[in-house]
Amino acid sequence: MRGIVKKFPGVRALDGVDLVVRAGEVHCLLGQNGAGKSTLIKVLAGAHGVDEGTILWEGEPVSFANPQAALATGIATIYQELDLVDGLSVADNIYLGHESARGGITRDATMNRKARELLARLGHSEIRPTREVGSLSAAGKQIVSMARALSRDARIIVMDEPSAVLDPDEVDGLFRVVDDLRASGTAVIYISHRLDEIRRIGDRLTVLKDGATVAGDLSAKDTPTAELITLMTGRTVSSVYPRRTIPLPATAPVLSVDGLARVGEFSDISFDLRPGEIIGLAGLVGAGRSEIVETIYGARRASAGSVTVDGRALRNGSVDTAVRAGLGLCPEERKSQGLILDDAVYRNVSLASISRFSRFGVSTDDAEKQAAHEAARSVDIRPDAPERIIRTLSGGNQQKAVLARWLLRSCKVLLLDEPTRGVDVGARAEIYALIRQLADSGVALLVVSSDIDEVLGLSDRILVIADGAVVHDGPSEAIDAGGVLDRIIASHEHTASPTEQKGEVA
Numbered sequence: 001m002r003g004i005v006k007k008f009p010g011v012r013a014l015d016g017v018d019l020v021v022r023a024g025e026v027h028c029l030l031g032q033n034g035a036g037k038s039t040l041i042k043v044l045a046g047a048h049g050v051d052e053g054t055i056l057w058e059g060e061p062v063s064f065a066n067p068q069a070a071l072a073t074g075i076a077t078i079y080q081e082l083d084l085v086d087g088l089s090v091a092d093n094i095y096l097g098h099e100s101a102r103g104g105i106t107r108d109a110t111m112n113r114k115a116r117e118l119l120a121r122l123g124h125s126e127i128r129p130t131r132e133v134g135s136l137s138a139a140g141k142q143i144v145s146m147a148r149a150l151s152r153d154a155r156i157i158v159m160d161e162p163s164a165v166l167d168p169d170e171v172d173g174l175f176r177v178v179d180d181l182r183a184s185g186t187a188v189i190y191i192s193h194r195l196d197e198i199r200r201i202g203d204r205l206t207v208l209k210d211g212a213t214v215a216g217d218l219s220a221k222d223t224p225t226a227e228l229i230t231l232m233t234g235r236t237v238s239s240v241y242p243r244r245t246i247p248l249p250a251t252a253p254v255l256s257v258d259g260l261a262r263v264g265e266f267s268d269i270s271f272d273l274r275p276g277e278i279i280g281l282a283g284l285v286g287a288g289r290s291e292i293v294e295t296i297y298g299a300r301r302a303s304a305g306s307v308t309v310d311g312r313a314l315r316n317g318s319v320d321t322a323v324r325a326g327l328g329l330c331p332e333e334r335k336s337q338g339l340i341l342d343d344a345v346y347r348n349v350s351l352a353s354i355s356r357f358s359r360f361g362v363s364t365d366d367a368e369k370q371a372a373h374e375a376a377r378s379v380d381i382r383p384d385a386p387e388r389i390i391r392t393l394s395g396g397n398q399q400k401a402v403l404a405r406w407l408l409r410s411c412k413v414l415l416l417d418e419p420t421r422g423v424d425v426g427a428r429a430e431i432y433a434l435i436r437q438l439a440d441s442g443v444a445l446l447v448v449s450s451d452i453d454e455v456l457g458l459s460d461r462i463l464v465i466a467d468g469a470v471v472h473d474g475p476s477e478a479i480d481a482g483g484v485l486d487r488i489i490a491s492h493e494h495t496a497s498p499t500e501q502k503g504e505v506a
Helices: 037-044 067-073 090-094 108-121 138-150 168-183 195-201 225-233 289-297 319-325 334-338 345-349 351-357 365-378 395-409 425-440 452-458 481-495
Strands: 002-008 011-017 026-030 052-057 060-062 075-078 156-160 187-191 204-209 212-219 255-262 266-273 278-282 304-309 327-330 413-417 444-448 461-466 469-475
Touching (some): 011 037, 011 052, 026 037, 026 195, 026 225, 037 075, 037 156, 067 075, 075 138, 108 138, 138 156, 138 168, 168 195, 187 195, 266 289, 266 304, 278 452, 289 327, 289 413, 327 334, 334 395, 351 365, 351 395, 365 395, 425 452, 444 452, 461 481
Parallel strands (some): 011 212, 156 187, 278 461, 327 413, 413 444
Antiparallel strands (some): 002 011, 052 060, 255 304
């Protein structure tokens, strides 16, 4: 790709990007949110046309009128926001658009067999080809999306944040697949904010900033981390987690969870959370962390146990009761669960406080906009444009908008589920600082993260969750990442049957 330019109304998203990918290599594409990575891969995938520049395939100029043309050439893309059809089976999703058919009738048995082979290649033969995709977890859907790319016999596979919803074992499985692709001569364009992954899997890398290539053909393993961060951000960014600046006050708990359970998901979850304290929930994908947080918030109905705020029990399964009591939630999937993507920034920020700005059911727009704007400025949402459609913001700024919503609401307890997923290194440091400021101001926080170092670095106390149960509860300084994994593994070995090797990704 040479001198690629892509313009949208009022913005030049790509401003002369160069990218060279060789057969049989893993080429890592780095850059902050908003640097142009997603736009570039959509151009390569045929989803966007090119305004200027040239795409060369095996030395010959090509142009892709649509994604089907790119696929026919040999380019398959796995997007961060998975484009699966929940109502269809796993096999139907894998072969969607190139179904096995004879006489106009699809051959389900053939597709199921081939899907089973692809899933086994990915190390997930436990996923049934006939299962409905909508019943899978985010991790399971990621595996299906990867199988679909493999089904196309692609020469280049683009992977956009493929490990974001995978646990460490699944990441190892992903890397084994990438190694196999590389050995077979297939090129992989790998996009990730996790620099440790770049070191493990990458051969070469290209860095984008502000829609332009600032470095290309760098060694993924030998380029210093400090240099990469400077190239991406234009400044030196520390990844050190901000430490507590004031002692944790010896106050009564603001949130108490006692014997909370949901049949088939988790059981006997009990803990107290004090004002200003940060408790981290650590565990692998599928351990029940998100389900616990959503049940505390009232988005799921508990089968047993209670949740109290300031000594008053919350009504089971009622989000309204939880919010009125002072709880806020930043959900795992911010785009589908936390934002109205086609509405303005200020509307998204004011969403939990809308009753403050309405009279007789009619919104007082000026007051709402002013208050939301002030909350957005307090978390430094960029650009400073409250009427801008939130879909157009980077992932980091979208996440800040969700945080600003609960700042405006002045909540007592904030539940953060994967607060930095899909967020670049610069915005991640800013979100860490915001979390620390909230704790220092007296807000109690419950943090879920698949990044064990992150949850350890942010938290005062750690609850390790395995198979829906608490297997460790103690101060964060008394355990490291190895200790967390040891407890998870020990719990799994204790509870698994002799023939059980791996549970289904569900």
